[in-house]
Amino acid sequence: MIKLGRRELIGGGIFGILSAVLGKEFLKMNGSKLEKVPVLFLGHGSPMNAIQKNEFTESLSKLGAELPRPKAILMVSAHWETQGSHVTGMDKPRTIHDFYGFPKELFNVQYPAPGRPTLADQISSTIIDPQVAIDRGGWGLDHGAWSILRHIYPKADIPVIQLSLDRSKSMRDHYELGKSLRFLRDQGVMIIGSGNIVHNLGEIDWNINANPHDWALEFDEWAKSKLLARDFDPLVTEARNSQAGKLSIPTLEHYLPFVYALGAADSSDTMKFTFEGFQNASMSMRCLAFS
DSSP states (O other), rough: OOOHHHHHHHHHHHHHHHHHHHHHHHHHHSOOOOOOOEEEEEESSSSSGTTTTTTTHHHHHHHHHHOOSSSSEEEEEEEESSSSSSEEOOOOOOOOOOOOOOHHHHTOOOOOOOOOOHHHHHHHEEETTTTTTEEESSSOOOHHOOOOOOHTTTTOSSEEEEEEEETSSSSHHHHHHHHHHHHGGTTTTEEEEOOSBBOOOOGGOOSSSSSOOHHHHHHHHHHHHHHTOOOHHHHHHSSSSSSHHHHHHHSSTTHHHHHHHHHHHHHHOOOOEEOOOOEEEEEEEEEEEOO
16 A cells, blocks of 8 residues: 655645536536547538538538537638647638639638637647647638538538648558547537548549449448447558558648547547538548547
């Protein structure tokens, strides 16, 4: 048996009292204990989905009606790559139109969701490895974020921050960072990855309803089978081992938000596919939720 001295007993007693008091104050501020909120991975495809009504965007609207209202959203988008990990920390993130050649109607879209600097501060101070720097004004919300959020939460009244993709890190590193973010779910923060499990612009068909390539179907089905089996490790370590995988993930940025969602999922979560399908032959629009 370990014997504690007077100093340790006093210190432990003070810590216990502080924990109890702070816990009560937390419940007072929030009204009740927060339930763990879902983790989402959403395909986003073409920016035009932001302003189009189709089977995919209607599924997002339906999802929004079913989801709980989170305290805030942490978005991991395929469209913010950096050297090192960064999180947005401004009060009013700007709507970024990070594309060209699309109709003016798309450039007119604004998604004026507030930021949550205190959440960015918490992430930066809590996660030590890797260090997460705070971007106070350089970025905002890119189309990987707002093109889907405007269908799910159209009022844009939920605080949103974005986490960047460190292009120097391995797939495993991103997965482990996703794990490190799990604690946010218990605080009412919804973690959303926005990308595509299959994304190859070099093989695109500009007909949105074109039949998917055989290799795209093969890889999407492989990923689905691993998800259903809750066998996440091959999705992190073996995704580009096959020819179908190499064609489906020619570059990592659209796949990595999926990896973050896998990391943030908990073993007690149930998984649900909220949409299955393809656009433009080479983009899987598969969406899923862990809750």
